[in-house]
Amino acid sequence: MDPVSTSPTAPVAFLKGHGTENDFVIVPDPDNAIDLPARAAAALCDRRAGIGGDGLLHVVRSAAHPEARAMAGEAEWFMDYRNADGSIAEMCGNGVRVFARYLQRAGHVTAGDLAVATRGGVKRVHLAKSADQAVTGSENGDITVRMGRAVLPDDGVTVAVGGREWPARNVNMGNPHAVAFVDDLAHAGDLFSGPPVSPASVYPDGVNVEFVVDRGPRHVAMRVHERGSGETRSCGTGACAVAVAAARRDGTDPAVTGAPVTYTVDLPGGRLVITEHPDGEIDMTGPAVIVAEGYLDPAWFETAFATRPEARSNG
DSSP states (O other): OOOOOOOOSSOEEEEEEEETTEEEEEEEOTTOOSOOOHHHHHHHHOTTTSSOOSEEEEEEEGGGSTTTGGGTTTOSEEEEEEETTSOBOSOOHHHHHHHHHHHHHTTSOOSEEEEEEETTEEEEEEEOOOTTHHHHOOOOSOEEEEEEEOBOOOOOEEEEETTEEEEEEEEESSSEEEEEEOSOGGGGTTOSSOOOEESGGGOTTOOEEEEEEEEETTEEEEEEEETTTEEESOOHHHHHHHHHHHHHHHTOOHHHHSSOEEEEEEETTEEEEEEEOTTSEEEEEEOOEEEEEEEEOHHHHHHHHHHOOOOOOOO
């Protein structure tokens, strides 16, 4: 639960960005001076009464945030990520790319390598130069995030939609996933609410659920329900979890073969390329775009603070 909070008294800067149409409200706050309780984050992500987004990227220097100070020596910036309902999440792969694109746009970093602190640990990021960057200043090169290693608990889980059930692979990418291979993505239903996963005790804090179909050799397509957000156009950690599950299913586990394996993952919002290395490290590559920036009215914040209930953290 968030502490008792007061609304800002001056306009608050924001940006809007997306990575393969997984969209985010970005609030730059280097000194961690803006109080963002769950109700304010949810109001910002509201698509009718707020800016609208699948999540909120609160941009804070690691040294200024109590959850990130221990990582400040490795990463100057901390991605304080919130789901669309205001709850806290450990990580968001598309969010990290958009976070890095904001840092580049703001002049905090240039093309090349950087580190970003998250609740899922420090993530290594590479911002590629686009072909026309030298001429136009474009910031549209792909961004690669070193996502860390997947953890694959042995728990057997089942996902159900309507009258169908599928065995699912339990994959943790700093946040929990249940990956089910299906014959048709329509079998996932509307994904407005989370598909039942059993036994529920395996995921006490909720789970992201991915439905996956094959498109060709090392090429899959997916839909996803993200806890706290519903169906989203893309999920970076989900795409990584899908690639890991597909590699085990296909017998291409790099730890066994000794060779890296790359999967192309198509999502409703675009395409991500996922590579798993023999040491277990996973790279995710894809686009990130900033589409707008402006200022929030303090009076709107005051209304949001007064009318929104607090959300429970599911991180």
